[in-house]
Amino acid sequence: MNHLPRPIADWIALWRDLPRHPRQVLLNRAHAHGSAALLTVTLLADLIVGHSFTTIAAYAALIVLGPPSLVGCAGAVIHTLWGRGLIWADLVCEFCGDGPDDGDGPEPDDPPGDDGDDLIREITDYLHTHATSTARKD
Structure with a gap:
């Protein structure tokens, strides 16, 4: 599906994924919102x-874009209920990135540090301690 236009894919x-x-x-x-917007423009x-x-x-737009638009409208209602923590607390929205009960605390997998300064320091130390040979051998 990598070579198909985005709306078709x-x-x-x-x-494909709805039954699974x-x-x-x-x-x-x-x-x-793409199918709902295109359906609205066509009907207007x-x-x-x-x-x-x-x-x-x-x-043709009603036949092709109607069902995905209805799924999108149902998804908007479900997303609102999920965001308020009323349903499906075990799911994570791929677009929002966090669940309804997540706090603002740091993630446990985040490495401690000061925004990459440690990595830059380690790289420069490594480059200073390991000299490379740039002389030409004839």
Whole structure:
């Protein structure tokens, strides 16, 4: 799916992953607004123009983009409930990065240090202690 356009790959991934991981997909779909926006633009164009081509495009958009838009709307409701800590406290939203009950404390896996200064100091010490030979051998 790396060579497909983003909306098509997203649509395929939605229907592939929804039966496998329904809770995670619903939680993450709250952040995807592409299909709902495209569906809205198509339906508005049909209302404004009123041509047979726009009506056919509106029907096609409803068939193709309608279900993902409904999943996105349901995901927005579920994400709000999850964010308030009412459901699925064991899940983590991939876009938000933290759960509803996470505090502002440091993560236990974060290394202590002062923003990479230790690493820079170690690299410069290593380079100063290990001289390289730059002389040409003839």
